[in-house]
Every structure is written in structure tokens, then in C-alpha cells.
Amino acid sequence: MTETRPTPTRRLPAAGRPVPVSTYRVQLGPDLTLHDVADRVPYLASLGVTHVYLSPILRAAPGSTHGYDVVAHDEIEPALGGRPALDHLATVAHAAGLGLVLDIVPNHMAVPTPVWHNRALWSVLSEGSDSPYAEWFDVDWSAGDGAVLMPVLGDRIGAVLGRDELQLAEVEVPGEGLRTVLRYYDHVFPVRPGTENLSLAELVERQHYRLAYWRVADEELNYRRFFDVGTLLAVRVEHPDVFDATHRLVLELLADGVIDGLRIDHPDGLADPAGYLARLRDASGGAWVVVEKILEGDETLPADWDTAGTTGYEALWRIQQTFVDPGGAAVLDAVMHRITGDTSDAFPGIAEDAKREIVDGPLYAEVNRLTSLAAGICHDDLRLRDHTWRAVEDCLTELVVAFDRYRAYVVPGEPVHPESLDVLQTAAEHARRRLPPERAATMDVVVDLLLGREVGSAGQTRTPRREELIVRFQQTCGAVMAKGVEDTAFYRWTQLVSLCEVGGAPEQFALTPTDLSAWASRMQVSSPLGMTTLSTHDTKRGEDTRSRLGVLSELPREWSLLVDRLRAATAPYRSALLDGRTEYLLWQTLAGTWTERGPISEDRLVQYLTKAVREAKSRTTWIAPDDPYEQAVLGAARQALVDPQVIALFSEWEIRTRPAVRAATLGTKLVQLTLPGVADVYQGTEVPDPVLVDPDNRRFVDVAPLAARLVRLDDGAGPRDLADEKLLVTSRALRLRNDLPEAFVGPSAGFLPLAHSSGHSLTYARTVDGEPQVAVVATRLAAAVDRLGGWADHTVALPGADWFDVLTERPVSGGVVDVADVLDRLPVALLVRAAV
Template identity: 45%
Template sequence: MNKPSSTYRVQLRPELTFTDAAELVDYLRALGVGAMYVSPVLDATPGSTHGYDVVDPTRARPELGGEEARKALSARLKAAGLGLVVDIVPNHMSVEVPKANAWWWDVLRHGRESAHAGYFDIDWSRGRLLLPVLGDDDAVADLAVEGDELVYYDHRFPLAPGTDQGSPQEVHGRQHYELVGWRRGNAELNYRRFFDITNLAAVSVEQPGVFAETHGEVLRWVADGDVQGLRVDHPDGLADPGGYLTRLREGAPGAWLVAEKILHPGEALPQSWPVDGTTGYDALREIAGVFVDPAAGPAFTRLAAELGGRTDYHAVEEQARRLVTDRILVAEVRRIAALLSGVETEAARAAVAEVMIAFPVYRSYLPEGGENWAAALELARTRRPDLGAALDALDAQVRGEPGGELATRIQQTSGMVVAKGTEDTTFYRFTRFAALNEVGGNPDRFGLGVADFHVLAENRAAAYPATMTALTTHDTKRSEDTRARLAVLSEVPDEFAAAVRRWTARRPVDEPALNLLAWQTLVGAWPISAERLRGYLDKAAKESKLRTTWTDHDEPFERAVAAWPGQVLGDAELAADVEAFVERVRGPGWVNSLGQKLVQLAGPGVPDVYQGTELWDLSLVDPDNRREVDYGVRREALGRVLAGEQPEVDETGAAKLLVVQKTLTLRRDRPELFTGYRPLHAEGAAADHLLAFQRGEDLAVAVTRLPVGLAREGGWRDTVLPLTEGVWTDVLTGRAVGDRPAALSLFDRYPVALLVRGDS
């Protein structure tokens, strides 16, 4: 297996091409990185800033430089001894610009007779292919015919052969597709989509021919030695994730293979999946959680309740998921319910929705993992005893034919309900403590104890030693350093509550959940421009779907939210108060940042560094986290570190870059050190503030946790860390520390230590 020592995620786009990425190779090599890990590189919708909207999987994206530039990047990486990991998107393709997707264009032109009709998951029994692109149904009057295309403003669609005579409306009536008002999409769409995005049409990749067509080019790159690893986007949307991953493994037998599978606490990857692990959200939840003080939970619950926020997480989550099944994924629920035999239509729809709302995890993989299906059925029966007969029929048909269409579609769609209902809605409604509201997170559990953390890390080292670990990704709700600063609030809950009461009295947001989220965001990302904060709060308000949404706007509320950042930052007295509070938590936030970074980089798994986060990065959810990275500043800081400088822990973030460079370089140069996992336990008055573990026989990691409480209790005092007998050296400082170092001296330069035993 081509397991990299580490990865560095680069977000390619027309402004950062293959050629631009090649210019980063020498920097990444010096940083200690094992492989460049890039966002999707197959041809995408024109102008796409992320690449997940693939239109042609048979070629490298021309806007990134095309095939020649891709090969040049690969050659540059090989020459430097770095690998290349590519993000692939098997679940869907973009149909936003129909003409850009030749397969979709052919389906629109020829209907079910198209050679590509089976490539997409379309329900042809409903008649014409529904395309919800018009302002409303009456807008068919605005259609025009130009040559062999039907035109609606900037939208263009092909005409079936021999159908171009008559008025545009008559021509439209002869097509294999029907253009309708955009609002009909959620309820009537007859092709499967990615979540609620009608511009992303699901692909039937479970068919061998479709798999071959969509994966042939990428697998050629793997076979040629240009690509060493694949990151699989959203496998839960596939009809048969296990079967797909088995076929992918057969096509790339030596590749490092990780799947973007979101695991709930306590959930394991399906045993049958031939992958090296996940993309790291489980590790993120655990590593971030151990830097949060669990004792603060009640104080934050009281604050949220006092401000009018809802504090029953499971009730909020149930309501949000119900919103998704009842208003957003209506077409999907209807399609599934129609497959349930012998049950009245409305009862079938209610039963299908209730089971998906009740899922304890994203989805089941029947017949594997049947306990999650059973748990969903049990909770659905408890909530809706009136649906007993329909639920029994659903259970019998699904279990009786786990590979059938009903079982397949309900499993595919449950993940959509959970993701949209929980991550994209609940996490913006239940804002008690935003640091916990992360992809794969569990906001209902306030922090993670050290003993539990060690158990989870030991399990990872034993079961999936080559899984990816991450602290920031292109999908995280906030960056690792923003989260690390917010974790400090768990150590000063009363101070923060008093500040929020004071600030809210002066400049409230007129919606309790958004108000509490806004103040946490301001503290976590400070200093932040009004423009960035405005963009974030607009997205948060619409995702919560409480006062406004992406499609049904409360214009006065949106204007008030848009004005809030400028009002707060323009209020000199209030801004000074916020800044003073941030000064209180900034230093401890840096301690948390360095601690969680070293735990990730030196712990079990293959660590990923998201672009730019080798320095402090206080980004928020996308698109904020896709801003341009200043590599000039990073190269200059790296040069100083390579010259032997040991930077201060200050606003430059150079101390974090030192931790990244020293740890990644050691992983790459001495991989034999990074095996296994064994908890280490400090002794003394402040032992609870020292998190430590050993890898193999000759590597130990020690970091500071809950630094505010540590200082409040009088510092490290007599705390020591017993190690295996021998000569130990801190790689970060180059100093010998002995085999029973006192925490006071171990952490006098940095709040973290990376210790190697022996002459090295």
C-alpha cells in the first residue's frame, strides 16, 4: 500500500492550477509533507471553485491546465519524493450547464433511448424528465427556439431530432424533458440528486459499465504511478457502498484508499469495506473534544436557555430532520414509499419518513449493521405507534430483500436526511457551544475525558492505523484554530456568559440561536472583517431555516443580520469590550491549537494538514475556508525554522509551523517510530492537565490541556511525566529532558513536547 506519511490538502480552482500547485512542491517537501492531497481534478462546471461538480470524468480539467499540466505536477511530485492523493466524486455529476455534460445533454436529447440514460438514476416511469429551472410554471411563455436548442434566458437545452417545428411551447411539449418552476423540484423531481441540490444528478455507479466509464481515467493515473491514493467523496449516497469500494480496490490494488464516511460516536466502519479508513472526522471529534472542559456543560445550557435558545438537542434534531423529509426531500420520500407493497400511500410515506428521521447513524448497510436499522424501527414505532402496520411491512420488505430497490433507496436517502437535518440545520439551531457543532460531531456530549480519549486512540491504532486524521477540512464548520479558541470558553463559562449578556443587551440579533452563535463566532474568529462575518451569518441564518431560508426569504430579518457586523464593529465601546475578552482567551487558545495539532500529527493514522493551517488560521465554513493562502509568509516562516529559530508562541503562528515541520519531517524520515499507541499518565498536582501517549518504544507526545484551569490552580508545581528509562530529547527544542521530566521544565518553552528516545 502506498500509505503516505502525511498529506497536505490543496484546493485547486481556476486561480490555483496544476502548474501553481507544482510551484508548492518544494515548500511542501521542506515542510515534511508526504503527499499532496488535491480537491477533485476531473473536468467540472465552468468556473467551479471546488471541483465537486464534475461534468466529464474522462479527462483532467482543462481550467486547471489539462492533461499535460497534470502530468507535469505528477512528475514534479515524484522528483521531490512526494505522493499525490486525489479526491474523487462517484455519487453525482453536475447538470447545472447541460451542454457542459455530454452524457446529460444526450439524455435530454434522446430520452430513455439515449446510450447514457442508464448512467443517471432517473425514474422514467414518471414520464418526461422534470427540470425545475423556470421562475414559475407560467414562464414557459418565455421559451425560445434557437437552432436546435430550446432557450430560457441563459439556460439552453437540446431538441430531440425532428421536433423543431411550431411555437417554442409546442416544441417544448415534444421533448423528453419538461421545464417547470424551480419550486416543484423538492416535491416532484424524478431523478436522484445530491442532497437537495437539483444541479447535481446522481450517477448509477453500481453498474459495472458506468463504473468503468466514470473511473477509467483516474484508475489509469493510479496504474501509471501518478496517483498513490484516492479519497472517496460521500460513499453513503451510493446504492452499494461496499460493492463500489470493493470494485475500486480491485482497480487500484496498491493505492491508499480512504472514504468520507461520517461515523457517529461508537459507530465503526463496515468490516467488509476494503479501505484504509475514513477521512478523519471521527478523529477530529475526539481530538478537539479532549481540549474542552466537560464541567462547563451546565453553564452553557443555562446561558442558552436564558437567551431563549432551545436546549433539548434531540428534540431540535428530530424537528430539523422532520423538516427535511416533509419539505425538502419530498420527492425522494415519495419515490421510496411507492416501492412499499400493500400499504396505503400516505401511511407508506409517513413510515418511510419516520424511519429515516429516527436513524441513529447516517445509514445502514444491510445485511451488515442491522442493529442500526433495528434501532431506527424501534424509535419510529415509539414516536408513531399509529404506523405500526406500515412500519412492520417496511421492515419485512427491507429485511426480506436487503439488496432490493426499496432497501437500497431508503438506505441511500437516510444519509441525506441525517446530513441535511443534523449538520446543515440542527448545528445552526442548537448553538449552545459552537466548538462541538462540527461534521461528525456530537453537540449533546460536552467534551471528552482523557481516559475515553485514550481508549478511542488505541482502537484507531489497532483497527485502522492508516486512516486519515484531520482537524480542518474544506467542509468543517470552522477551522481548527477557531475551534481551539472557542474551547477556552469552556474554562471561563461564567465570564463568557456575563460578556454575552452585556453584548446582547447592547446589540442583539433578533433570533436566539443566531445571537448566541454570532457572539461565539466573533470571539472565535477575531479579528474579522464585517464582510466575512456578514457572509457567515447570512449562511448560518439560512441554514438554520428558523427565520429565513435559501428559498423563502424574510427580507427585513436578512437586512438586520447583514447590518449587525458593521454595527458591532463600528460601536467603539462594544468592539473594545469584545477585543478585551478575546485577549483573555487568545493565549490559551494558542496552547489548545498547538496541543491538538501535535496530538493529531503524531497520533495514530495519516495526518492531513489543510491548506494554510500550518500557521494560525481563523477561518469559518466554506467559502470562507477557501480563501487564497499567502504562501510567501509561510515560506518565510519556514525558512526561519529551518535555519534553527525557535519562534515564540505569538500572533505570527510560527510556533505552529515549527510543530508541523518537526513532526511531519520525523514521520517521513523515521516512520518506524510511529507505531502502536500506549497511554502515558503524569503524576503530581496538575496531572489532569497533561495529556500524553507513547508510539512504539522510542516516541512520546506530551501536551497541555485546559490551560486556564492550570494557571488558576497554581501551574504545574510538582507534576512529572514518567517515561521508559533512557535518554529522551524534545524534537521541538533539541533539548535533552531525561526520563522523568518535570512538566514545569518540559513546557517552559512550548506547551507541547515531541520526545524521542535514543541518540537521534
């Protein structure tokens, strides 16, 4: 039963503020403008969503394909149609009964080319710390001789000067007129007044910025960036005037009713996420706000955050792993070990090694900055002076590697929450085991500093450097976690690659229906208006790819035999350079994307594998590609796509797994759309589309064929294929949510697990004031059901009298009923309480 405790007020929008019942995410860009989205409104309305969920629309860097590289917060991106197009979309959407939700990016701005596109940054580069925008950016003005590092050069500065690649020029700068600038190919930088007549070398040294070789950024960076992306410069929205300036337009859009809610990108990058969200709630009048927060394992959303919830990654992996067969783990472990040498318990070590590599490489500058702060504090305090730079660096390195989540949320000057204390102390205990005993005393000091405790001379707790250390440590932990685990280890672990998802927990192979129901019951109380999702613009693989891969766990022995046959067939052209992990990734990638139409195109596969091996960083990287290795990988993939034996083997596999894939595809979708929360549908996922990581999952989606399919289904035609069936499930679930919002997002909505006799059925009800109004029955692990000879006499208990299945449009009796009767046409059922 749903718990009776009230939902925390921080998780609820203010009274009278709009709350989406469901959203449809559109990825705006050159191929999809705001005008284009307006043209899609009739289809989205007929699909049943209540809100169109827009990717960022503020002015972005020239040529941006995604909008997360903002350069101006006071303007709608002209390439998307500008403010007129947004107003038109809002008018069309509102007329159709739809609202708008907007994705915003408070953490960073772009360093565009030319820089003048970012007026605030151009001012800082022109005037340095005297610029009115100096406090906008998270720059350490005490480092780098007070000059902002600009790591844009293709070679070291001496070589660039020697080749005369830096030139003085007179150019027209928007808003300033003709101005003397320093040009490096397409890069243009302001010249400090009074330095124009100096020699070029002296002129370069006298600027408020330091032009440097791009590799310098990983070692000497003096500004905070988004993870390791040097062209995304962190913004200090913790300052009220910066918050006001960067949010004014968005808040006006909320106040005017143009948009109804917000999705906040990467709040963990902010200095004070809780403070930011409190300020946003205040300024927005309590609008519906969700956050892109990655919760690791059983981690919960911080209780002091003013947000309806997250964007749904914790729902994504739990739903997916409920449709994974735990009985397949041992065989899949054996296959992985046979090909890669990795053992079933190796993932934690792989993740730890990857994080350490990230700390020693792309994020060295961030850890070095932390060390400078902590070592400086120790050096200036007599009682701490014997804790050396090297000792402090060792302790901080092991501590960020040991962290098992994005951050601990210690706020300078505020009491440390018990959970934050436990997180930090647990990490410290793990780190101590990686350090020699003589580092123990230094680790104690470092932990005390990070917790804001008095350590060293009496009264030393609230100095600016100590407070900065607390904040920067947490920001660095998040970057190490994201780059080390999600962007490295997840590309190395191949037990079942669908488990390696954003926010996922691959070490937890599978969940039971009871696990999922227990989590859903908690969410119904703690975050009933957060999001649920199965696919986003950032997922490593789309939901349909993951569903196909999950079936490997249901047929592990058959998969093992298939892999052996694939290896035998491809042995003549598999180079010795092709390592086991990448080879096994290739076979699983083909299994996850092979449909009745065959494999994905060569260009999509090649693009994906190139990204995957470079992200894995084991044999090749983005900054140092190993061409022979990459050609060995891609050559094997290209030949496999046209190899008659491979084609025959995968075609047979696709036919063999088709029923299980059907059940997983429809089951995961229906469950996601009916669990507690605001259900999100990522563009195009209303029909099966086995996509991979971006840019593959951000490809243009043509909705005209989808709209035609929906019209045909609405006209009474039966579903002809899995695409029709998934569209039917999606549209009927969304429409039911729209018709009965009180059962899904209303204040009296509840979640009630239903009794069932088989672990292969997933069953629950959505209630209003405790009374079941909607019931869901889904097949879990269809291959096992088939292996057992069907449902036999297994039952599910449907409360009340009569029900109506909106998917098959037929009545279903209440009480204890046979699962086989409920699921005789589709592997899922969506039941609504029949009117009395």
C-alpha cells in the first residue's frame, strides 16, 4: 500500500501552478525549429501528452546543434526562430490544450568562436577583473597572473608566435564598432587598450587572458568548466545579481504563462544547488521544476532541495533491470570472461581505475586546484604546516576516486547533514586503504577541512579559502564521477551493456517486481511529481536497444552459442589488434540494433564504435587516436555487416527473440508511463527505434508517418506490427493519464501493488483516495514464460468489480483472474475501472 505520510512541500509546486501530466521531449536544432514544433502540435495533442518539453532555446554558440552552449540569456536563439517563433508555438500549443516545459542551463556558458558572441566573457577578456561581468565566471584571479587561460592554440605559444599565426587586425565587433583584435585563425580576442603598439610577444603577455596550447587546460586551468570541456565556462549563479541577469527572460516567460515549468541541467555543478533551487522557487512563484540529478544506487534526493524531483534516470534503470532475468547472470558472466578476461566482480575495480585515470589526466587541473587550496591552508597555519603538498594531493586524489556519488552537499557555515557526513567518512575509509599509514593524519585534516570543522589553530573554520575548498571539492567529485564512470568505465564493462546507462547500476544485474514496487511506493510519497523516463538525449542507448539487449539475459545459453558462432565466422578478418571488450561490445551492439529490417547502417555503427572506443580510453582516445587500432575495430565491423554468415546468424536470433523483445518493449513502456511521476516520452520513442548514444539518438524524427499510424489505429484498425503496438500502448496510456490526471499526478493519487501468483507478471494499480482506478498488468521475461509452457493457471487479483482494457477495448472481470485471459492478445494490459 502507498504510505500515508504527506509529500514534503518542497516537492510540490505552489498552489495554482501548472503541473504536467506527461511531456514529450523535442530536441531542437537546425533540423527542428520552434516553428517546426508548432507544426507538430496537432500530432502531439492527439498522442495524449499535456506538455511539449523543449531543449534549451536561449541564444547558443554559432552552429550549436543542441543549445547547451549558451552565449546570451536575454535572447531566444535566432536559428530556432527567435522570440516570435516561441510566441507562435505557445499560442498554437495553448490552443490545442498543451503547455510548454523548458530545459535551462544555469551551470555554464560557452566560450564561442569568435568570443564576442558571449558579450559577458568578451568584457572579461577585455577588462579582466575590472569588468562588470568579472564575478559571472568561476575564475581564480589569483592564479595565472590574473589572466584567464584561453587554451585554444594548436601548438605551444612559442611555436605559434614563431610561425606568425597570431595577427593584429581591425574588425567590426557587434555593439562596439571597429576594434583592434588579436586573431588566431577563426578565434578573435580583444586587445587591451594601450597595448596595441607593443611588440607582438609583449602584447600577448599584457592581455587579461593567456593564450595557450589546448593541452595546457588539463594541467593549469584557472577557471571551472563543465566536466573537462574547456569551451564551457562555469557561471556563478550563487551571486544574486548573476542569477537575476541569467534568469530574467526565463522568469518572464514563466510569469507570462508562455512556459509552465523548467528542467534544470546539471545542478550538481553549482556551488550551492539547494540555495539555487530555493532562489528559483522564490523567483518563479513556485513553478514546477525538475532537476537532472543522477542518484547513485539507493541515494535519495536531498531533502532540502526545492524541486518536484529528478528527470527520471533512477526510474529508467530500475524499470529496465526489472525486465532483466537474474537467472542469466552466470552464463553472461562466463561469456564475458571467455572473451574479455573480466570476472563478474570486476566492475568496481574497473570504475575505480577509470576514475583514477581521469584524475591523473583530463581533470588533473581541477584536483591540482583543490590541492593548492588545501595545501595553502595547511602552509599558512603553523599547526598544520607539516602536512605537505604531496600528502594533501595524495589524500584528495584517493578521496575523489573513492566517492560513490556525485557530491555530499556540505554547505559552508551550515550543519552537516548526517547522510553527507556518512558519505564523506565512508569515502575517507576507503581512501585510507589505498594510502600508506603515514598519510592517515593528513587524511584526518583533509576530511575535517571538507566538513567545515575547526582544525589547526583555534577558531579557523569560516575563512574564504576553507569555504572555497568545501564547494570546489564537491564540484570536482561530480566531474570525476561523470567522466570516470559514465564516460569511461561504462564503455569498458560488457557483462550486459544495456546496464551501463546514465545513472545506472550495472553491478546490480536485475531487480524483482517487489523491488520496483517498493521503490515506486516510496516515490509516490517523496516525489510524486518528478519525472519518469526511458530515453533522453543523453542516454547511452535508447529504450528499444536496451529492451533487445535485456533479452540476452532471458536466453543466455542461446546467446553464448551465437557468440561462439559469430567469432568462428569472423575469425578470418578479425585483427589481432581487436581486443575482447570491444569485440564483445560489437556483438551486443548488433544484437541491440538488429531488427526484422536487418542491422543499422554502416555509418551509424562506425560512428558509434569510434565514439565508444575513444570514450573507453583503453587503446585510443579523442585527443590521441590510435589509427591502426581504430581501423582494426571498424574494419571488422564493416565486414561483419556484409558477411553472409553473420547476417544469417543475427537474422535467426532476431526471429528467435521476437516474442521476448515484443513483451519487453511494450512492458517497459507501459510501466514507465504509469508509475508515480510525470511521464516523459522522448521524441520518436512512441514506436520502436533502436538507437545508440548521441548523435545517433538526436537524429531527425519524421512524425508524419507516426501521425498516419495513429490515425489508422484511431479509426479502428488493429495493430499490424510492433511499431503499431508500441504506438497504441503509448497513446492509450498518455490519453488515460490526460483523462484521469487525479490517478497519476493528483494530490490523492496513490500506488498499490496487486497480488499475483507469478514472478513473470508485473501488476499494480493507480488509486484515487485509496480506491483503485487504473490497473496495469505486464509480462516480465516472456522467454521464460514460453519455456514454462505459458501462463498455466497463474492469476492476478484485480480489485473491485469490472474493468475495461483500453488497449484491446474489451471488458475484464474483477477478482482473481487468469493472467492468460487478460494477456491473450497483447503481453500487457491497461485497465480502467468501469463506470458503475
